[in-house]
Amino acid sequence: MKPVLTLLDRTLKLARYPQRTNETLQAWDAADEYLINHTHDMVLDPQRPILIFNDSFGALSCWLAEKGQVTSISDSYVAQQGCSQNLAANELPQVTQLDCLADLPANPQLVLIKLPKNNRLLTWQLQQLCHLVPEDCVIIGAGKAKEIHTSTLKLCEKHLGETKTSLAVKKARLVFIKPDSSLVKPMPSPKTWDVPEHGFTLSNHANVFSGESLDIGGRFLLDHIPQDPNLKHIIDLGCGNGVISLKAAKLNPQAKVTSVDESYMAVASCGENAKLNLDNPEQIHAIVNNCLDGLEAESADMVLCNPPFHQQNAVTDHIAWQMFCDAQQVLRPNGQLIVIGNRQLGYDEKMKRIFGNVQKIAQNNKFIIYKSGK
Structure with a gap:
C-alpha cells in the first residue's frame, strides 16, 4: 500500500x-482528500x-499543522x-491532541x-460544538457516501444547525453545517443500565462498545471467568466499560486487575x-494503551480478551494477532490467555501458533471461548 x-x-x-511490515491498508481515505481539496484555498x-474531529491517523492534522492553531480531538x-x-x-x-471528554478551545474558525x-x-460531538462555535465558524463533515444516511443528516440538523451535502467524489461526501446557537442543550449524561444477574450497574460514555446494553459475547464470557x-x-485486554474486569475482580478479590483499552471513553x-460496583475500586486500574505496549514482561497470571476485528473503518485481524502476541509476553510461566470470539474468526489457530496449545472452554451457537497456557 x-x-x-x-x-x-x-x-x-x-x-x-x-x-506493520507489508501493510495492506492506507493511512487516509477519499473523505480526507475531499476535505483537503475543499479547504485548500480558505x-x-x-x-x-x-478543530479536527476523529482524524484517523493524522492526515488532516498534517495537512493543516502549519496553517494555524490546530487541535485534534479523538477518542482513540x-x-x-x-x-x-x-x-x-x-x-x-505537533498539534494539540485532546480526548473527547476534554474541554475544547474557544472561538474556532474551522471545524x-x-x-x-x-x-x-x-x-x-455535535452538542459540544453547539455550545462552543460562533456563527461565523465553518463546519464541514466528511465520510463515505454510503455511510452518510438521512438519519446522519437529521442528527446534524437536530443538534447543531442547518445541514446540506455535497455531490459524491470518489464515493465520499461532504456535509456542511451552519451552527445555530438556539439548539444548545445540556450535554447528555452517560448511558446507565443494570446487569441484574451479576449485580452490576454500568455507566457508559458515548463511544463505548455496546454502550446501550451488554453485548452477547461479553454476557457469555462473564459465566466462564x-x-x-x-x-x-x-x-x-480491550476492556470496554469494564464489565469483565468487574466480574474478575469480584471473583478474585486478592487480585489486581489492569483494564486496558484504546478508547479514552x-x-x-x-x-x-x-x-459504582466495587467495595475497593482501586482493585481495578484502567489505562489507555495500544494493546499491552510497555507492560512488564511476565507480570500477569491471566489475560481475558474479546478482540475487535476492525481498526477505524477497516476490517482486519492484525489487532487480534497483536493482542495474543502481547499477552504471551506479559504472562508469567503457566499463565493463561482466555479469548472469546465469533465461531468463524478462527482465533484458535492463531493462539495455537503463538502458544503451542489451545483448549476450548465453552461454546454456544455464536461464540467460542478458548484458553491457551504459557
Whole structure:
C-alpha cells in the first residue's frame, strides 16, 4: 500500500499505527482528500483555532499543522499515536491532541469532522460544538457516501444547525453545517443500565462498545471467568466499560486487575464503573494503551480478551494477532490467555501458533471461548 499522499503539489508520508511490515491498508481515505481539496484555498486566521474531529491517523492534522492553531480531538489512543508519528515523519509541528471528554478551545474558525459510525459519539460531538462555535465558524463533515444516511443528516440538523451535502467524489461526501446557537442543550449524561444477574450497574460514555446494553459475547464470557486464589494480576485486554474486569475482580478479590483499552471513553467508563460496583475500586486500574505496549514482561497470571476485528473503518485481524502476541509476553510461566470470539474468526489457530496449545472452554451457537497456557 502506498505510504505517500500527493495532492495539490504537496506530498505527505503517512503510515497507520502501529506500523506493520507489508501493510495492506492506507493511512487516509477519499473523505480526507475531499476535505483537503475543499479547504485548500480558505483564508485562515492564524490566531483562531482549527478543530479536527476523529482524524484517523493524522492526515488532516498534517495537512493543516502549519496553517494555524490546530487541535485534534479523538477518542482513540491509537489514532493519536498515529497522528504524532506522521507529524514527526513529515517534520511538522505537533498539534494539540485532546480526548473527547476534554474541554475544547474557544472561538474556532474551522471545524472538520470525520463522521463516526457511532451516532451516540456523533451526537456528543455535535452538542459540544453547539455550545462552543460562533456563527461565523465553518463546519464541514466528511465520510463515505454510503455511510452518510438521512438519519446522519437529521442528527446534524437536530443538534447543531442547518445541514446540506455535497455531490459524491470518489464515493465520499461532504456535509456542511451552519451552527445555530438556539439548539444548545445540556450535554447528555452517560448511558446507565443494570446487569441484574451479576449485580452490576454500568455507566457508559458515548463511544463505548455496546454502550446501550451488554453485548452477547461479553454476557457469555462473564459465566466462564475463573475464580482462583492463586491469581495475583489479571489483565482485561480491550476492556470496554469494564464489565469483565468487574466480574474478575469480584471473583478474585486478592487480585489486581489492569483494564486496558484504546478508547479514552471506555477507560473513563471502566474507572467510573469500578467506583459504582466495587467495595475497593482501586482493585481495578484502567489505562489507555495500544494493546499491552510497555507492560512488564511476565507480570500477569491471566489475560481475558474479546478482540475487535476492525481498526477505524477497516476490517482486519492484525489487532487480534497483536493482542495474543502481547499477552504471551506479559504472562508469567503457566499463565493463561482466555479469548472469546465469533465461531468463524478462527482465533484458535492463531493462539495455537503463538502458544503451542489451545483448549476450548465453552461454546454456544455464536461464540467460542478458548484458553491457551504459557
